[in-house]
Amino acid sequence: MLAQFEHFYLTIKSNRWYWLFSIFCRVSLAFAFLVAGWVKIIGERFASGLSMIHPMGAYLEALHHTGYYYTFIGVTQILAAILLLIPRTVTLGALLYFPIIVNIWLLSYAVRFEGSYVTAPLMVWACLFLIVWNYDRVRFLLPLNHFSDLGILQKPKKYSWRFPYLFxxxxxxxxxxxxAYAEFGHEVMPHNSIKDCKKQFTNAPKQEAGYQFCECIHTAGIDLDSCLETYEEVKNEFKP
Structure with a gap:
């Protein structure tokens, strides 16, 4: 199976479309972390427009007050971004980037933060692609009993322009x-403001329960799990 994968790997490494996609992933991922990292280095709170009683806002506010740890995160993000932009250090950049973006993805899903609910998982996929794209270097970190003589691949003399339809x-x-999951994966979302939160319940059968959920999040500042429990209780009370 490993031999088959490496044969496929050699094929995609000589394909111009895969190469262009790797460039796109590197640049887009680097840009995202350069912006996010710089905000932390200059001492500003990330997503400063988000209320401090919002689930994500409360987390970011607490993180903002962690002093040099907050700055350290920013420096690490910028370092990962720079490493991604330098061809010789792409592999190291992707390996550094991956655990950071996985953490952001899980955090976004945990508090249902729509600001990164779509972008974070896509960035995880993009970073994972870059890790696989650099398999010839990453493979030495894998727990394999033996390694093939694949070596470190050099830039091909000629690329194939065959379009990878399956990919x-x-x-x-x-x-x-x-x-689709961001749009329909949850019955309720806190959204970033009470106005947007209430929009999802306007003229809906569960409007009263929904409005109470939004007030719970954006006015009372209660944690997401407790507000969801209250929503379920109120929703059941209004069942016909």
Whole structure:
């Protein structure tokens, strides 16, 4: 199986479309962390427009007051971004980037933060692609009993322009699936403001329970799990 994968790997490494996609992933991921990291280094709170009683806002406010740890996160993000932009250090950059973006993804899902509910998982996929793209270097970190003589691949003399329809279809499905889950994956979302939160319940059968949920999050500042429990209780009370 490993031999088959490495044969496939050699094929994609000589394909111009895969190469262009790797460049896109590197630049887009680097840009995102350069912006996010710089905000932390200059001492500003990330997503400063988000209320401090919002689930994500409360987390970011607490993180903002961790002093040099907050700055350290920013420096690490910028370091990962710079490493991604330098061809010789892409592998190291992707390996540094991956645990950071996985943490952001899980945090976004845990508090249902719509600001990164779509982008974070897509960034995880993009970073994972870069790690696989650099398999010839990453493989030495894997717990394999033996390694093939694949070596460190050099830039091919000539690229193939054969369009990878299956890969493009997979990328499209990942994007659609991520957006669909963000839109329909949960019955209720806190959203970023009480106005947007209440919009999802306007003229809905569970409007009263929904409005109480929004007030619980954005006015009372109660944690998400407790507000969800209250929502379920009130919703059941209004069942016909």
């Amino acid at each position: 493009a279809g997979f990328v499209f499905l990942v994007m659609v699936g991520t957006v």
